[in-house]
Amino acid sequence: MRRRPDAWRLAVLTVCFGAFMGQLDASIVTLTYPALGAEFHAPLAAVQWVSLSYLLTLVALLVPVGRFSDARGRKLMYLYGFALFTAASAACGLAPGLVALIAFRVLQAVGAALLQANSVALVTTSAPRERMRGALGMQAAGQAIGLALGPTVGGVLVATVGWRWVFGINVPVGIVAMVAGHYLLPRTRHRAEGARTDPAGVLLLGGATTAGLLALSAASGLRLPDWSIGALAAVAVAAGALFVRRQLRLRRPMVDLRLLAAERIGSGLLGALCGYLVLFGPLVLVPVEFDRLHLPVLVSGAVLTALPFGFALAATLGDRALPTRWDDRRRAWAGALGCAAALALMAALPATPTVLPVLLALLGIALGVFTPANNTLVMSAVPAASAGTGGGLVNMARGLGTALGVAAVTLALHLAGQGSAADRVAVLVLLAVSLVAVLTALPQGRRRNG
Structure with missing residues (x-):
């Protein structure tokens, strides 16, 4: 099946399973906090470690795992990652206490690191070079769909069968993905010699x-x-x-700093971090703002869906809608400018349930244009033998951006106090970050003249 002309599409679709599960898990777990606190009689500060332990393990391991996979084979490590992630998900669903759940989440993050560190490299080595941007857009869409479905799926599961099935839902998806990956993913043909863990x-x-x-x-x-x-x-x-x-x-x-010194790679990774910071920041801001307005949680969940929906729409269809003469640098620049414009409108207009979904959809569309083009700029500058390391760097930038999106908005809300003024300060923080993304994506000529 791997010899078929369109086999690369099936391989990319298989990688999308991992992208989907990773973002579904990221957006679904926070809905279990109240149930976990009630069952284990734990405060929110302790329950938060269910997410924090996962995130910190993931960020620490993405780059070394990518390096290790360059030498041992990306497909093999990816399948091992699915196996560990699926088994750890089942263990999380059966955890007898909070400490055990946090420990199983660390194991789950190790499996997720094996998945995410190899996902971008597998996409870029599966797809033809002229189709790379579209393939990365498919992967970004898989992430966005998982992110969009997380609040809805999590809410239904917690309300009906309980929080344990929030982790159990990963098991059947993981089994299907392992079987598909065995038959469809390409073997690693370029391997780095002498790669060691550190x-x-x-x-x-x-x-x-x-x-x-x-x-x-x-x-x-x-x-x-x-x-x-x-x-x-x-x-x-x-x-x-x-x-x-x-x-x-x-x-x-472990991290080849010569890669970071290259202009296209260093600036591209900073842009990737900024993009995911802007993507995840509203996931904290909107529920807090709507809670202040005494609006139901279902309303905030429905409004938030507009952001990843716009992201998925642009990531999959943006290639056809944008002018064909635009290169990746210009596409990334246009997407970053769109993010800044949407956030400026968000700071100026009232955050009502009728206005905010439109602004979030515009923000998602801009991010869906920016992210695939930004990732393509980075990965096209990375040597083939270091694709896993480059992919690990991209995913580490995404992970740090995700963490900082939550942390920056939370810090802004805490320092600015309660009320609409605090919400506006948080939006202005995200606007400043989007302007940094604009600078990282400036076309070469304009950057030199600036």
């Missing part, structure tokens, strides 16, 4: 991201001692500096 590097990277996110959480109202914010920030900076120093000194580093 335990010290993983610990330093994990320590930097964990301490940094905890510092932001403490500044946002997490119940930690007052002195912890400065201490955690210092640990994050120190661990980050040691990580960079170690990578520069190693002959075969």
Whole structure:
């Protein structure tokens, strides 16, 4: 079947299973917080670690797993990731306590790292070069659909069969995806020699991201001692500096900083981080704002659906709607400008249930134009033998953007207080981030003249 002319489409569709599950899991778990707190008699600060442990493990492992997969085979590691993710999902559904659930979520994140670190590389090595942007758009659409269905599916499951099935739903999808991946995914033909894991590097990277996110959480109202914010920030900076120093000194580093030095890769990764920060920021802002207005949760869920729906629509159909003469740089620039325009309107207009869905849909469409073009710019600049490392960097930027989207909006709301003024401050933070994305996507000529 892999020899058919259109076999690459089936391979990309198989990768979309992982993209779908990852984002479904990201958007579905937060709906279990009240049920988990009630069943395990735990405060929200403890329950949040169900998400935080998953995210931190994922960010720390994406790059080393991508490096390891470059040498051992991306298809093999991807299938192992599905197996571990599916088994850990079943274990999460059977967890006897909160500590066990958090531990199983760490294992689930290890499987997710094997999936996500190889997903972009498998897409780019499966699709013909002239179809790469469309293939990455399909993957982005799979993520958006999972993100869009998460609140609806999660709400139904928690309300009917209970929170455990929020994790159990991954099991049948994972089994189907493993069978499809075995038959449809391409074998790795270009392998990097001598790729090794770097335990010290993983610990330093994990320590930097964990301490940094905890510092932001403490500044946002997490119940930690007052002195912890400065201490955690210092640990994050120190661990980050040691990580960079170690990578520069190693002959075969976990993260090849020479890739980051390339203009198209470094600026593209910053753009990817900004894009996902802007995508996930409203997922925190809208429920808080609607709760202040005493609107039902179902209304906020329905309104939020407009954002990933617009993202999926543009990611799949944007290739046909945009002028064919536009290259990826111009498409990314146009998408980033669209994000800034939508957020500017959001800051200026009242956030009502009739106006906000239109603005969120426009924001989603702009992000759906920006993201595939941005990812294509990064991956087309990465050597074939380092595709897994490049894909890991892209996914690490996405993961950090997701975390910072939640953290930045939460921090803005906490510092600005309650009310419409705080909501506007949070939107202005997202607008500033979108303007950074505009700068990363400036066409070469304009960047030099600027």
